[in-house]
Amino acid sequence: MHHFHQLKATKVSRETNDCVHIAFEIPENLKHEFSFKQGQYLNVRFVFGEDDLRRSYSIINAPSEENPELEILVKHLDQGKVSTYLNRELKVGDSVEVMAPSGHFYTHYHISNQKTYIGLAAGSGISPVLSNIKEALYQEPQSSAYLFFSNKSFTDIIFKKEIDDLVEKFEGRLKVIFLLSREKHFEDELFEGRISAEKLDLLFQRFTDIPVQDSTYFICGPSEMIKGISDYLKKEKKVPSLQIMYEYYAAPDEEGNAEMSDEFKAIPNLESMVTLIIDDDEYSFHLNSKKKSILDQALAEKLPVPFACKGGVCCTCKAQVMEGEVFMEKNFALTDDEVERGFVLTCQCHPTTNVVMLNYDV
Numbered sequence: 593m594h595h596f597h598q599l600k601a602t603k604v605s606r607e608t609n610d611c612v613h614i615a616f617e618i619p620e621n622l623k624h625e626f627s628f629k630q631g632q633y634l635n636v637r638f639v640f641g642e643d644d645l646r647r648s649y650s651i652i653n654a655p656s657e658e659n660p661e662l663e664i665l666v667k668h669l670d671q672g673k674v675s676t677y678l679n680r681e682l683k684v685g686d687s688v689e690v691m692a693p694s695g696h697f698y699t700h701y702h703i704s705n706q707k708t709y710i711g712l713a714a715g716s717g718i719s720p721v722l723s724n725i726k727e728a729l730y731q732e733p734q735s736s737a738y739l740f741f742s743n744k745s746f747t748d749i750i751f752k753k754e755i756d757d758l759v760e761k762f763e764g765r766l767k768v769i770f771l772l773s774r775e776k777h778f779e780d781e782l783f784e785g786r787i788s789a790e791k792l793d794l795l796f797q798r799f800t801d802i803p804v805q806d807s808t809y810f811i812c813g814p815s816e817m818i819k820g821i822s823d824y825l826k827k828e829k830k831v832p833s834l835q836i837m838y839e840y841y842a843a844p845d846e847e848g849n850a851e852m853s854d855e856f857k858a859i860p861n862l863e864s865m866v867t868l869i870i871d872d873d874e875y876s877f878h879l880n881s882k883k884k885s886i887l888d889q890a891l892a893e894k895l896p897v898p899f900a901c902k903g904g905v906c907c908t909c910k911a912q913v914m915e916g917e918v919f920m921e922k923n924f925a926l927t928d929d930e931v932e933r934g935f936v937l938t939c940q941c942h943p944t945t946n947v948v949m950l951n952y953d954v
């Protein structure tokens with residue numbers, strides 16, 4: 593269930609100066625395991641010397657598209673070993689360790705719906721937003737979509753050609769508004785700068801046909817953008833929370849070190865017996881509640897636990913509490929409903945009872 597598979601890269605092409613577009617071939621025997629929903633992501637794994645590095649990259653495709661391959665976009669980060677390898681070294685024909693798709697940045701579509709979807713994306717945050725917008729347009733012939741997409745400059749616009757093609761294909765149903773944050777390219781300053789609550793307010797005033805309160809939103813970009821826009825939509829525009837979906841690709845900086853939070857200081861200092869169920873096997877170890885996270889201790893014990901970001905963002909380390917209680921430091925991935933049902937991010941969890949059992953197989 594949490595295994596990595598060797599997938600062959602069938603396309604490695606430069607999308608912009610700092611982004612590479614990669615497609616993986618899915619062998620016939622893995623087609624079922626790699627079926628996916630719009631907005632989901634792939635975890636990839638690289639072992640460089642002692643480092644076992646995992647990263648999550650959103651799938652660009654929509655399930656309704658006729659494409660037998662799975663595609664991702666990887667932005668190069670200066671200090672990023674994995675993104676540097678994928679941008680500079682990977683070649684067509686190379687194999688990469690990839691885990692089956694996961695994530696829940698999506699909504700359910702139905703052929704009879706007549707809705708408006710609004711994508712708000714910055715830079716490489718476009719991948720899961722585009723996947724959702726495409727699926728909505730394919731599955732709901734009476735629905736329409738707007739995409740507000742900001743990039744640094746005109747030449748940095750990711751998937752420009754694909755987006756232009758989609759506008760043509762779904763004539764009248766997809767409107768795209770590009771914004772440029774570091775270049776004066778448009779005559780109207782409204783389209784300069786980043787997407788922010790203030791900017792969105794002005795854009796909504798300009799595009800008065802958008803049913804702001806009744807639309808469904810997909811937001812992906814820097815954390816401050818996500819927080820600012822989602823707060824604005826909820827508080828100022830009274831958009832119900834269920835209509836606002838967002839995907840972080842990094843933990844918000846301002847959250848700081850949650851281990852220093854008053855909540856963390858208040859948890860009891862105790863020794864716990866932690867049992868993990870992973871792929872039908874049970875593993876147990878002792879852990880002090882104030883020390884490592886459950887995931888970190890499991891990794892120290894060399895257990896086959898799934899993980900990627902270790903920052904409470906990607907959801908790969910999700911498990912359900914079967915016995916006992918835990919304290920979760922951060923959560924940017926689980927829905928309120930999942931938390932109520934006892935799901936936790938084990939990279940963020942510390943035991944708060946003497947016995948804890950978590951199940952990764954649910």
Ligand code: FES
Pocket residue numbers: 898899900901902903904905906907908909910925937938939940
């Ligand atoms: S490893 Fe990403 S949320 Fe825990």
